[in-house]
Amino acid sequence: MAESPEARKLVYLVTGGCGFLGEHVVRMLLQREPQLLELRVFDLHLGPWLEELKTGPVQVTAIQGDVTQAHEVAAAVAGAHVVVHTAGLVDVFGRASPETIYEVNVQGTKNVIEACVQTGTRFLVYTSSMEVVGPNIKGHPFYRGNEDTPYEAVHSHPYPRSKAQAEQLVLDANGREVRGGLPLVTCALRPTGIYGEGHQIMRDFYHQGLRLGGRLFRAIPASVEHGRVYVGNVAWMHVLAARELEQRAALMGGQVYFCYDDSPYKSYEDFNMEFLGPCGLRLVESRLLVPYWLLVLLAALNALLQWLLRPLFLYAPLLNPYTLAVASTTFTVSTDKAQRHFGYVPLFSWEDSRTRTIRWVQAVEGSAR
Ligand SMILES: NC(=O)C1=CN([C@@H]2O[C@H](COP(=O)(O)OP(=O)(O)OC[C@H]3O[C@@H](n4cnc5c(N)ncnc54)[C@H](O)[C@@H]3O)[C@@H](O)[C@H]2O)C=CC1
């Protein structure tokens, strides 16, 4: 750890720094990046919690801005050594139009890359997603796969399509000459389903369970496994990747890394119960009540209702044909590429991750009363 202020010399920019993952990246950088001099937090919506970070040894600069606006991105990137690009529109529920998703996730990423090239920023870490690989629309399982596992990636939905396009842009940009003549070094991190403090969908499930009298009903067979990763470990992986990109440019440049940790392989619902169970909810086995064909029908009905009601209001339930397909397809990763390439070892054990998440759900419960 650096002791003297002179050791602090790096300027980092985190786009989407007020989102679920972005906030953890920001806090992790402040705690664990001793070379940090200035941290720029760029987001469409700035969080009030940023204020309390401004009293430490690192200059925290909050920038309200839009990644779709090239000039705003360029102004924020100018003078930064490293960009961690987490900003994105995470929408698999039909809340935003495909055009808006493209604009934020693809055009926004193009703007970040061009800003690096124009202003001379050399290191770019992009938050991609497991969704760039799958699950695909054919429902093929991806079981304990790694970065080299062959898989037929077919994207029918705007979100995974946009993440795949953006990831490709980032990888293709590796080696481009930036202002000053040196090459840009990029890599992409692909989290599986992230959980932890601040996870909106976990909050939604918790409130749904409370409304249903402390019960949630199993919809997906327990045998369908989902890759999940703790937000603190995803943040840690971003910090390490960003730190090591310069020294290990030849190895890491243009590479993709799944984000992983020691979280157990379980079905989406059983995994959520690891946190919601200790908070008083129970999962009711309802396979006989809700057969799969009925879920397919309900998902299709939801999609139809969304379309019919769109002129009046936004109807965007959790269940739609896409989320049902993702939830019912096994997708788990097993890899050590991040450890081999840049020394990543999870910072939080499964026990820690679980305890922290449970405490957070309990606090949500407390504040809901
Ligand atoms: N939540 C998950 O399970 C996973 C998320 N990811 C990726 O991680 C990244 C972060 O996701 P989350 O933290 O879950 O989402 P989030 O919605 O909590 O955070 C995204 C942040 O980006 C900001 N943002 C959106 N549009 C913007 C724009 N036009 N200009 C500037 N900022 C903008 C939002 O205000 C928000 O603060 C995304 O790129 C997402 O694709 C990848 C895998 C899994």
Ligand SMILES: C[C@H](CCCC(C)(C)O)[C@H]1CC[C@H]2[C@@H]3[C@H](O)CC4=CC(=O)CC[C@]4(C)[C@H]3CC[C@]12C
């Ligand atoms: C909302 C889904 C669970 C509800 C299914 C129902 C209604 C049958 O009970 C979630 C199941 C899997 C989730 C996705 C997965 O974790 C991968 C993701 C990666 C991302 O990059 C963004 C988020 C997501 C698409 C995530 C979204 C919610 C699920 C579909």
